[in-house]
Amino acid sequence: MKGSAGGIGVMIGGAPKLDSSSGRLRLPEDGFLSALAQRAEELRLSLYVFRLEGFRPKSSSLTGYVREGGEWLERVVPLPSVIYDRCGPLAAAGRRGHAELLHRLNTLRPHVLLNGWMPGKSSQYEALRCSSPELAELAPPTLLLNDVDTVKEAMSRWGSVFLKPDGGMKGRGVIAAAPQDSGWLVRGRSNDGRPLRSEQPDLNAAAELITRLVGGKRYIIQPQLPLCDRQGRPFDIRALVQKDGRGRWRLTGTAMRRGRPGGIASNLYGGGEALPARDGLALLLGHEAAEQCAGKIDRLALSAADAAESAFGRFAELGLDFGVTPDGRLWLLEMNSRPGREAFAAFPGGIARTAVERPLLYARLLSEGQGLTSAAPEASFR
Incomplete structure (x- = not known):
């Protein structure tokens, strides 16, 4: 890619970590991002990874991560022509910063967003x-959890119920409640993935516990389907x-x-x-x-x-x-x-490769006329 051209910028939310055994940087979704970078190179597309924190407003520059020699190296990268957003769910403050960065980048260099945000x-x-x-x-069938009365209504209507964050991912924060001979059994997974289990004497006590566990977050309630x-x-x-x-x-x-x-x-x-x-x-x-x-x-x-x-x-x-x-x-x-690929990693028939390649092919389509195809990818970074 010529020096004035952008590239595919993969935006991530989490910070890189230093692997203690190899001394190399590891990024969130490292396996997927590494495969993405390798396939982009084969397609002669310029690709790098960046975080919101990598943008420097005073110099209007962007620091990101480039895959070279089998490892991630920190580099100053061009402002992207196409942004592939892989950030996970964001709190309200995070969403504001996310939107502000995209707006600032688009002002400095117009870009195409490869994928939008899915609401709850x-x-x-x-x-x-x-x-x-x-x-x-x-x-x-679904109810939005407004207060403890909503929980009681759902439990009275459906019996066993299942609650989950309206905008959550990866099964975190889910709660299930079911009647049993001695009262109600409440089970779930905390936001950090830890299991929880509690027996409650009656519907009201179970509903109160569920409301405390939710803690004011936006949740939905559904019947517990078989x-x-x-x-x-x-x-x-x-x-x-x-x-x-x-x-x-x-x-x-x-x-x-x-x-x-x-x-x-x-x-x-x-x-x-x-x-x-x-x-x-x-x-x-x-x-x-x-x-x-x-x-x-x-x-x-x-x-x-x-x-x-x-x-x-x-x-x-x-x-x-x-x-x-x-x-x-x-x-x-x-x-x-922002779907993961883990479920398809070991499947035969090239599914894992196709899952990596298709976003790149679609990015190339969206970027036609913006000089995304690269004759010398290494020339874009410093």
């Missing part, structure tokens, strides 16, 4: 309900859909994510495992019903991606999490605009 789950469900009857049926396999392992189906090099939605792959027996979350960060979706569904539904269910998920994932873009603006990729009941009923639990 309650807004996602509303978009599904407003799109088509078929997608509307995927939205679970989303476990025969061994009592919670599971969901992750569908990864991405734009290709022509800007069209494509299904990259589907995976079943299974949690631990007796757990309440299927997320891999809680110690779960992944297997191809059709294999997992066959164990649950039988081969014929599994194929029908998987085909429906494939189709509805693409339809839901279109609906999300119509409601919320452009996205480059989405991770859609489907719940499947024992009779094959589908629920769309959430859509994530």
Whole structure:
């Protein structure tokens, strides 16, 4: 890339850490970002990673991280032509700083955002309900948690309930409550992933505990859907859909994510495992019903991606999490605009490579005319 050109800037939220054994920097999502940088080099695209804190307003310069010789090196990098935002959920103050930085960078050098922000789950469900009857049926019954009375209402209406942060990820902060002979059992995972379990004497006591655990954060409440396999392992189906090099939605792959027996979350960060979706569904539904269910998920994932873009603006990729009941009923639990790739890492057929490549091809499409294609990537950094 010529010195005046930008590049693909991958924006991350977490700070790099020094690996004590190798002495090298490790970034959040290091494996994915390393694969992304390698594939970008093969495609002759200039790519680097940066953080909000790397921008220097006085000099209008940006410090980032470039992959060279198998390691990340800190460099002054050009202002990006395309920004691939991989920041996770942000608190209100973080969102303001995030928006201010993007505005400042765009003022200095106009850029294209590869992927927008997906709002919370309650807004996602509303978009599904407003799109088509078929997608509307995927939205679970949901209440926004306003106060302890909302919790009591949900518990009285549905019995067993499931609560999760409206804008959360990775299964953190989830809470489940179910009646039992001696009262109510409240289980969950704290925001740092630690398990919690408490027996309460009655509905009112359980609702009070849940309200304290939520602590004023924005939560949703749903009936606890029957989303476990025969061994009592919670599971969901992750569908990864991405734009290709022509800007069209494509299904990259589907995976079943299974949690631990007796757990309440299927997320891999809680110690779960992944297997191809059709294999997992066959164990649950039988081969014929599994194929029908998987085909429906494939189709509805693409339809839901279109609906999300119509409601919320452009996205480059989405991770859609489907719940499947024992009779094959589908629920769309959430859509994530910063999907991970862990569930597909060991799958055959090149899915992991495709999952890395497609955002780059779409970035190249969006950047046409901005000089993104690089003849000498190393010349852009110093």
